[in-house]
Amino acid sequence: xxxxxxxxxxxxxxxxxxxxxxxxxxxxxxxxxxxxxxxxxxxxxxxxxxxxxxxxxxxxxxxxxxxxxxxxxxxxxxxxxxxxxxxxxxxxxxxxxxxxxxxxxxxxxxxxxxxxxxxxxxxxxxxxxxxxxxxxxxxxxxxxxxxxxxxxxxxxxxxxxxxxxxxxxxxxxxxxxxxxxxxxxxxxxxxxxxxxxxxxxxxxxxxxxxxxxxxxxxxxxxxxxxxxxxxxxxxxxxxxxx
Amino acid sequence: xxxxxxxxxxxxxxxxxxxxxxxxxxxxxxxxxxxxxxxxxxxxxxxxxxxxxxxxxxxxxxxxxxxxxxxxxxxxxxxxxxxxxxxxxxxxxxxxxxxxxxxxxxxxxxxxxxxxxxxxxxxxxxxxxxxxxxxxxxxxxxxxxxxxxxxxxxxxxxxxxxxxxxxxxxxxxxxxxxxxxxxxxxxxxxxxxxxxxxxxxxxxxxxxxxxxxxxxxxxxxxxxxxxxxxxxxxxxxxxxxx
DNA sequence: TTGCAAAACATGTATATACAAGTTATACTA
DNA sequence: TAGTATAACTTGTATATACATGTTTTGCAA
Numbered sequence: 001x002x003x004x005x006x007x008x009x010x011x012x013x014x015x016x017x018x019x020x021x022x023x024x025x026x027x028x029x030x031x032x033x034x035x036x037x038x039x040x041x042x043x044x045x046x047x048x049x050x051x052x053x054x055x056x057x058x059x060x061x062x063x064x065x066x067x068x069x070x071x072x073x074x075x076x077x078x079x080x081x082x083x084x085x086x087x088x089x090x091x092x093x094x095x096x097x098x099x100x101x102x103x104x105x106x107x108x109x110x111x112x113x114x115x116x117x118x119x120x121x122x123x124x125x126x127x128x129x130x131x132x133x134x135x136x137x138x139x140x141x142x143x144x145x146x147x148x149x150x151x152x153x154x155x156x157x158x159x160x161x162x163x164x165x166x167x168x169x170x171x172x173x174x175x176x177x178x179x180x181x182x183x184x185x186x187x188x189x190x191x192x193x194x195x196x197x198x199x200x201x202x203x204x205x206x207x208x209x210x211x212x213x214x215x216x217x218x219x220x221x222x223x224x225x226x227x228x229x230x231x232x233x234x235x236x237x238x239x240x241x242x
Numbered sequence: 243x244x245x246x247x248x249x250x251x252x253x254x255x256x257x258x259x260x261x262x263x264x265x266x267x268x269x270x271x272x273x274x275x276x277x278x279x280x281x282x283x284x285x286x287x288x289x290x291x292x293x294x295x296x297x298x299x300x301x302x303x304x305x306x307x308x309x310x311x312x313x314x315x316x317x318x319x320x321x322x323x324x325x326x327x328x329x330x331x332x333x334x335x336x337x338x339x340x341x342x343x344x345x346x347x348x349x350x351x352x353x354x355x356x357x358x359x360x361x362x363x364x365x366x367x368x369x370x371x372x373x374x375x376x377x378x379x380x381x382x383x384x385x386x387x388x389x390x391x392x393x394x395x396x397x398x399x400x401x402x403x404x405x406x407x408x409x410x411x412x413x414x415x416x417x418x419x420x421x422x423x424x425x426x427x428x429x430x431x432x433x434x435x436x437x438x439x440x441x442x443x444x445x446x447x448x449x450x451x452x453x454x455x456x457x458x459x460x461x462x463x464x465x466x467x468x469x470x471x472x473x474x475x476x477x478x479x480x481x482x483x484x
Numbered sequence: 485t486t487g488c489a490a491a492a493c494a495t496g497t498a499t500a501t502a503c504a505a506g507t508t509a510t511a512c513t514a
Numbered sequence: 515t516a517g518t519a520t521a522a523c524t525t526g527t528a529t530a531t532a533c534a535t536g537t538t539t540t541g542c543a544a
Binding site for chain 1: 274293296297300302305306310385393414415416417418419420421422423439440441452453454466467469470471472473474475476477
């Protein structure tokens with residue numbers, strides 16, 4: 001990593017998480033930091049703005065940068081994080097079962113959602129996530145074949161995202177997500193341990209590459225008692241000025 | 243509004259929403275914009291970064307700023323938006339019933355959550371939101387009395403946030419949120435039209451002022467069939483460099 | 485015509501300076 | 515001593531310049 005403001009960002013983040021500045025809960029001033037890291041104030045400000053965006057600090061005009069206590073709702077699951085990365089982070093004993101892996105040939109109903117031409121093939125994967133012996137999550141993925149030409153059972157069992165990013169060298173940019181609650185389908189009842197729950201939490205995501213190409217539609221279907229979504233939000237000033 | 247980059251941000255946002263640049267779905271280049279608005283490129287970049295943060299454009303290195311199509315999941319409900327503002331935006335025929343409004347004196351269980359001293363009073367409001375004739379949402383609010391000294395039935399029926407921001411002139415900064423699914427309580431069953439639903443979606447929020455003071459805890463309890471949460475997320479590069 | 489190198493153009497990073505605006509500590513005055 | 519004005523901090527905004535890096539167009543050469 002050669003970008004100064006990113007290395008400073010990560011260094012500050014590590015120190016925040018290691019509880020340096022515990023007494024004051026304040027970062028050193030921008031001028032102090034620019035001397036500390038031997039760089040300009042603008043570069044420091046870029047690192048600080050990243051910390052603020054991600055909910056680690058709050059900048060207060062005239063005062064300084066206050067460290068935000070994130071122990072309230074523990075850590076955020078926001079952003080785009082794959083199940084594999086999440087399970088690793090939480091150190092959960094988890095298992096993934098590939099229930100279905102097909103190359104949909106044509107006339108399927110996802111051509112519109114994925115914005116591919118009629119007749120273009122689409123990869124479909126259905127996976128069940130097991131945590132502490134219970135089948136909790138059903139993940140249904142649909143990929144544009146132009147970007148993900150090949151999928152194997154092994155890749156799906158490990159981590160599709162790791163495959164996409166390291167092997168295919170595609171860079172994921174952003175996602176539009178929607179969370180709703182539905183009644184379980186026959187498939188949900190068949191594949192998951194629903195234990196009498198009459199609702200299921202569904203996260204639908206459209207995932208785009210860094211160059212704005214749409215490449216994935218995902219439906220993550222969770223048993224309601226195991227679902228949890230943590231978010232950090234800044235107040236949007238609704239008053240459109242001028 | 244005197245801040246250049248903010249006026250440019252709002253102007254560009256209006257034009258995006260009015261579908262200027264429809265053919266290319268691209269903004270003019272930073273240099274063109276800096277001439278157009280008679281300002282420096284850095285100021286333009288501040289406005290563009292705001293647009294990118296809020297999910298309106300995606301910047302592509304070497305190419306330009308691509309406008310993100312937000313019609314997929316319609317508009318986002320992310321960020322901190324009050325029910326009043328939301329209902330106004332959606333033009334819903336809605337109604338608010340204040341079911342409870344008390345000044346909790348001491349020994350209540352929310353002293354810890356709101357981080358107030360033992361014995362300090364806390365304002366509590368319970369409100370039911372009705373949409374198209376159905377009682378859908380139960381909003382339970384708890385305010386630190388140091389910041390919100392007085393609440394009336396009229397304020398609660400209209401909009402507490404408008405009161406806080408315009409009358410009390412407090413500036414809301416950010417919130418930590420958690421979304422989970424619970425079984426309905428007796429209170430939920432009593433106050434809402436649950437129609438046999440055996441689950442309820444709960445959004446718990448800790449809301450902070452711009453200077454990081456915690457002033458509100460909120461629980462928004464939704465009937466699952468009427469709940470919907472839309473989000474925009476950027477990929478976090480998990481690989482901690484260096 | 486095809487292929488490729490170079491130029492032109494796009495955004496990204498780093499630095500410097502100046503001043504505005506909010507907060508806190510200092511020191512002076514009544 | 516108490517109050518207040520000032521100075522010394524803090525972050526915020528605006529501008530300019532230089533170069534790095536990625537993309538597209540241009541034009542030359544085979």
